[in-house]
Amino acid sequence: MKAILFDLNGTMIDDMRYHTEAWYRILVDEHGADLSMEEVKKEMYGKNQEVLERVFGENHFTAEEMEALSIGKEKQYQEAFRPHLKLIEGLDRFLEKAHKQGIKMAVASAAIPFNIDFVLDGLDIRKYISAVVSADDVKRSKPDPETFVMAAEKLGVQPEDCIVFEDNPKGVESALNGGMKVVVIKTAHEEHEFEGLSNILRFIDDYNDPYLEDLLRN
Structure with a gap:
């Protein structure tokens, strides 16, 4: 990764x-x-x-x-x-650890810049994010892979060297179409809603999941 x-x-x-x-x-x-x-x-x-x-x-x-x-x-x-604006539990520590290990990070979202700025600046996490792809940057939104592929290009890495974090089946499908593996966080959808998507590495409830420690070590 x-x-x-x-x-x-x-x-x-x-x-x-x-x-x-x-x-x-x-x-x-x-x-x-x-x-x-x-x-x-x-x-x-x-x-x-x-x-x-x-x-x-x-x-x-x-x-x-x-x-x-x-x-x-x-x-x-x-x-x-x-x-109620706050990061999902454990994400602050995960971002800091990944940043210290030199792992590049991007936001790749169907949100408009108005909302992305609301989060990145409101929570002071822009320092961890090297690239942003918003709804305004793409012609075809998820489940088309353009959003994630463009983010990988902006970071200067190959899609297969990226891990995507997603909560939505359409987003996981987008990553699958781009040749990327996914960790799914279960904030809005249950596991059965992702049936048939073969690129899922793990389902997590939050960023305190021990699997993420192993992911960073690898």
Whole structure:
């Protein structure tokens, strides 16, 4: 392992409930989508514009309207989550150990820069992160491998030399499509939801899992 690629939401911070609630307000309460909270959760992958198009169809909103809805949703999310903003248990120590060992690290997320900055600067962890790939940087979002492959390129390493940390089946599929192994953190999904994905090294509850000590030693 020469590099670690982190998804952000649900992987570095346990915030997916707040995203689901913000999306529910936008999609259902404000725009009348006929979706349950669980159905909203299943639609929450990829770029914000892609979520809107999956739910309402293409051309339902103009590009300007989707941009405004996207920013509005993230402002609602940040306002609700800010009092709870913290790294998942053990991640602070894991980042420090990996950094001291010279392992390169990147954030590779479908989040917009507005949200990535909220986390990296709000938790003062940008010092550990050598590269960032956001929704704005890619043409094809997860499960396409572009996000993770671009992050590896930015770090100057081969995809097969990276370990990805993810919480979402679509993200694990993205890593699989890019030839990368994954450690899955179970913040928002159960193990059975990842059935059929052959690139998973381990499921963990948080970053205190002893497996991660072995991962850094290897």
